[in-house]
Amino acid sequence: MxxxxxxxxxxxxxxxxxxxxxxxxxxxxxxxxxxxxxxxxxxxxxxxxxxxxxxxxxxxxxxxxxxxxxxxxxxxxxxxxxxxxxxxxxxxxxxxxYLQGDSLNQIIRQKNLSLPRFLSMARQISLGLKCAHDGIPVDGAIYPIIHRDIKPSNMLVIQDPSFGELVKVLDFGIAKLLQSNGDQTKYYLGTLAYSSPEQMEGKELDNRADIYSLGVMMFEMLTGEMPLVTPTHSFGAWYKTHHSQPPRTFAEVAPGLPIPQEVQNLIMSCLAKAPSDRPQSIGDILQVLESFLTGDKAVEDEMWQQFEK
CATH class of the missing domain: 3.30.200.20 (Phosphorylase Kinase; domain 1)
Incomplete structure (x- = not known):
């Protein structure tokens, strides 16, 4: 039709x-x-x-x-x-x-990202999120923006002549707009597999809800697997899982993958059930990611070679 x-x-x-x-x-x-x-x-x-x-x-x-x-x-x-x-x-x-590129979802489905590519993409996504979380001045007030639907299909990867591989975040503000009419607890919006425990409850969200979703996505970017799995794809099953099931570890999901312990620790901390146990800002996440991108050159070269074998 x-x-x-x-x-x-x-x-x-x-x-x-x-x-x-x-x-x-x-x-x-x-x-x-x-x-x-x-x-x-x-x-x-x-x-x-x-x-x-x-x-x-x-x-x-x-x-x-x-x-x-x-x-x-x-x-x-x-x-x-x-x-x-x-x-x-x-x-x-x-x-x-209008941008021509691939959804990060498509890229992850093709094959796991190498560590250098992961670090570059995760840093770019984090920079976009930090910009939103820091807020935009509107009518004399600073208006922070929480995305509320961070997931691979909302990330667009394009080839840019100046920047190389460029990642852009889509759909800021849309989830909140759609949710603004009606009872939040009855009208859940988001994506079940990536939603923080507090989002499942329909609570007012802050930047740490995006940090949880980013943690789920970063785990998937490196392993091709989800840190949390449910017996069924129902709201109730995901609600219980996000609230009480410990996330799977990198050792369980991808035992042969040489991921630096600091990167593993960062991602697992993003997946903490309580917002207070997660990194409190995207700046904290960027600090860890950038330490690998701007670290000691000899160590960096050796690590890159290990991942390119």
Whole structure:
């Protein structure tokens, strides 16, 4: 069945050309910006309508979109939002830079990352998160942003002529926006396998919830396996697992993989059940990652050779 959106002109400006992604948060189309001579852009329609939800949600959407636009200007590791609006069906949409690359999810599925590649990617993702957690000035106040849905499919890896392999984080602010209408405990949003215990409870989240999700993702990046497994993929099973099951260790999952103890310790600390037992800021994580990227050259070379064998 053909997609009725293909060929549609949005806001007298963006002509939708191809569906390039779908997910719980919405649908993404490649489009061209008619006003700028056909420059390619990505348009994301959010999976909610602000119909019958008064102006409060529309104001909230505009604030989230404005904040995400500012974030993308502040960090090269966050996908830039260039425009936003609400279509004739009252469905909110973002217009983002169009980037061709691979989802980190696809990359992990192909093969485990080498340690050098892991360190580079994890550092770039952490830099994007730090920028968001540090906050953006909006209307005279600092507005910190928690992502709430850190997972490999929300990381885009592109080949950049200046930077080489460049990682960008997608979908800042969207989970909170979608969750803002309704009872949080009844309307869970996120991805079960990556959600912190406090997110499963529907609590107000801080930066340490993203740190937990980052820990799950970093474990998966290095091993290709999840640190936590459940008998079924139900909310109840994941709730119990995140709250009471100790995460699997690197020795259990990948006994032959030579991962430095400091990196193992860092990732396992991110997976602590209590937020107070995790690294308290992304800066703490960056310190460890960067110590390997800028450490003693002879030790570094030897480690790289070991991983490239």
């Amino acid at each position: 053909s997609d009725p959106n293909i060929g549609r002109l949005l806001g007298q400006r963006y002509q939708l050309q191809e569906l390039i992604g779908t997910g719980a948060m919405g649908r993404v189309y490649r489009a061209k910006d008619i006003l700028l001579g056909g420059v390619p852009v990505a348009v994301k329609f959010l999976s909610l309508s602000i119909q019958n939800k008064k102006m409060r949600l529309q104001d909230r959407f505009e604030r989230e979109a404005k904040t995400c636009a500012l974030l993308g200007q502040k960090s090269i590791h966050i996908v830039r939002v260039m425009d936003y609006g609400v279509d004739e069906n009252n469905t909110p949409f973002y217009v983002m830079e």
